[in-house]
Amino acid sequence: MKKETKDYSKYFDFSDAKVIREEDGKTTLRLNGRHIQIQSAPDYKDEKKRGKEEIRIHYDNAIPEDMRDFGRDKFYYIMTYGCQMNEHDTEVMRGLFEEMGYAATEDRKQADVILLNTCAIRENAEDKVFGELGHLKTLKQEKPGLILGVCGCMSQEAAVVNRLMSKHPHVDLVFGTHNIHRLPHLLRDVVFSREMVIEVWSKEGDIIENLPKKRDGMRAWVNIMYGCDKFCTYCIVPYTRGKERSRLPEDVIAEVRDLARRGFKEITLLGQNVNAYGKDFADRQYRFADLMEDIRSIDIPRVRFTTSHPRDFDDHLIEVLAKGGNLVEAIHLPFQSGSTEVLKRMSRKYTREQFLELVRKIREAIPNAVLTSDIIVGFPGETEEQFEETLSIVRETRISMAYTFIYSPREGTPAAAMEDNVPMSVKQERLSRLNALIAEMSLKSNQQLVGETVEVLVEGQSKNNPNVLSGRTRSNKLIHFEGPKDWVGHFMQVRITKPMTWYLNAEAVEPPQLAALSHGA
Ligand code: 5AD
Ligand code: SF4
Numbered sequence: 001m002k003k004e005t006k007d008y009s010k011y012f013d014f015s016d017a018k019v020i021r022e023e024d025g026k027t028t029l030r031l032n033g034r035h036i037q038i039q040s041a042p043d044y045k046d047e048k049k050r051g052k053e054e055i056r057i058h059y060d061n062a063i064p065e066d067m068r069d070f071g072r073d074k075f076y077y078i079m080t081y082g083c084q085m086n087e088h089d090t091e092v093m094r095g096l097f098e099e100m101g102y103a104a105t106e107d108r109k110q111a112d113v114i115l116l117n118t119c120a121i122r123e124n125a126e127d128k129v130f131g132e133l134g135h136l137k138t139l140k141q142e143k144p145g146l147i148l149g150v151c152g153c154m155s156q157e158a159a160v161v162n163r164l165m166s167k168h169p170h171v172d173l174v175f176g177t178h179n180i181h182r183l184p185h186l187l188r189d190v191v192f193s194r195e196m197v198i199e200v201w202s203k204e205g206d207i208i209e210n211l212p213k214k215r216d217g218m219r220a221w222v223n224i225m226y227g228c229d230k231f232c233t234y235c236i237v238p239y240t241r242g243k244e245r246s247r248l249p250e251d252v253i254a255e256v257r258d259l260a261r262r263g264f265k266e267i268t269l270l271g272q273n274v275n276a277y278g279k280d281f282a283d284r285q286y287r288f289a290d291l292m293e294d295i296r297s298i299d300i301p302r303v304r305f306t307t308s309h310p311r312d313f314d315d316h317l318i319e320v321l322a323k324g325g326n327l328v329e330a331i332h333l334p335f336q337s338g339s340t341e342v343l344k345r346m347s348r349k350y351t352r353e354q355f356l357e358l359v360r361k362i363r364e365a366i367p368n369a370v371l372t373s374d375i376i377v378g379f380p381g382e383t384e385e386q387f388e389e390t391l392s393i394v395r396e397t398r399i400s401m402a403y404t405f406i407y408s409p410r411e412g413t414p415a416a417a418m419e420d421n422v423p424m425s426v427k428q429e430r431l432s433r434l435n436a437l438i439a440e441m442s443l444k445s446n447q448q449l450v451g452e453t454v455e456v457l458v459e460g461q462s463k464n465n466p467n468v469l470s471g472r473t474r475s476n477k478l479i480h481f482e483g484p485k486d487w488v489g490h491f492m493q494v495r496i497t498k499p500m501t502w503y504l505n506a507e508a509v510e511p512p513q514l515a516a517l518s519h520g521a
Helices: 044-048 084-099 123-142 158-167 180-193 249-261 288-296 315-321 340-345 352-365 384-397 424-447 512-518
Strands: 018-023 026-031 034-040 056-058 075-080 113-118 147-152 173-175 196-199 206-208 219-223 266-270 302-306 330-332 370-377 401-406 453-461 468-472 478-482 491-499 504-508
Touching (some): 026 158, 034 180, 075 084, 084 113, 084 180, 084 219, 084 266, 113 123, 123 147, 147 180, 158 196, 173 180, 180 196, 249 266, 288 302, 288 315, 315 352, 340 352, 352 384, 370 424, 401 424, 424 491, 478 491
Parallel strands (some): 056 206, 075 113, 147 173, 173 196, 330 370, 370 401, 478 504
Antiparallel strands (some): 018 026, 026 034, 453 468, 468 478
């Protein structure tokens, strides 16, 4: 921790705040009758820097002895927005809470601590969080002892921290994506000082190992790397998640082995761009394909990964994925646009032709691969012809499903400064045309499965009908079929009876015990 006291006045644009204390690297302000203790605030300039400094790995992160009972008879509630990385961070925070003696609750009225783990990727994600903070204000008035915290990607934005300080004095704690392991210390600071506590580190180059993780069910996320150095011009992630840094293979493998021993059925390797795994290792040539090869030999039935960048998806990786086994044939490969011109302005660093060639290679090596993607419409200056290139690349690559988004300007990113002459009505109309095509592609790819018998990992009962179970195929297709609750958590064989647009109906062909013997993954 830096000990010098920073002048925070340049970060925040309110003039009515009074500095009341400066000590030990912390600045305490008074604003709207609330004391705000700033331990560290976000700084976009720092976040943009990609220094050569060494990545430090910290293994010793035990909860302080005096915090082990801190949450006894108390409850926590975490609301998670956004991507799998946030879901995973929530698992870590749940682990930390439970090591402090807190218990989970689903009833926010019962909670002593409520955290919003936020997403900054698009403006509507941020609007949802501010809406929720409005609702929670009433709860906080009814229960003044409640600790209300905001963490995740939005906390890394100076503008958001500014707004929280000036307009949401009922928030008690703001911490960033690099400060998760500090949660016990920060909670203690809030409880003892009764001030709003802010700690957001920028440009972090560290990896924190051995944090507790509270995972439910049979599937687990495994982080293999943090951050992103790609700086696609529309994207805020490189600013909110810091520079690319990979966990050591031995740490990842030890975690996967442990999950296998504990009976987990499926893992998903996580990173903003898993294909860049290992590029930051100074002392070894070990990349994502090598990691996948090593994980292939671990006895865990299904291994997924997300998310990929087409530029770093190399031949070695295709070769390893083609070996199958526990490496499933579902590949999420965001291409964002089908127009070389738009891709260039997005700084994606590949052309339409290069993407087509990559898909051709994948299809040749893994003929049953199911490809999915992320697509942005209405990027600044996107013409009708350029949008049609996106439609045609969806058809050419036979994408089965895609998450589609209208471009949302993010303050501080290069695209936010680009001239945008595409009216919102045109963007919306493009989005609905694209969505109609994606629905058509999804139905088509589901229709090909009629009559086939596929392996399903049964994940749970349908919310609407307890006789209906749902599960996923290796290729990540959602399957509904009738069966008893005790099949949940098992692999089984089902025959596809009716394809729908976003899921498939099926019938069981084997009870799960037999299927478990024969799935042989
Ligand atoms: N506007 C719209 N969509 C975005 N994405 C990332 N940044 C933006 C933005 N500013 C989309 C991309 C990415 C997915 C996670 O979110 O498609 O792959
Ligand atoms: Fe954002 Fe591009 Fe990095 Fe993906 S690769 S997280 S879109 S900057």
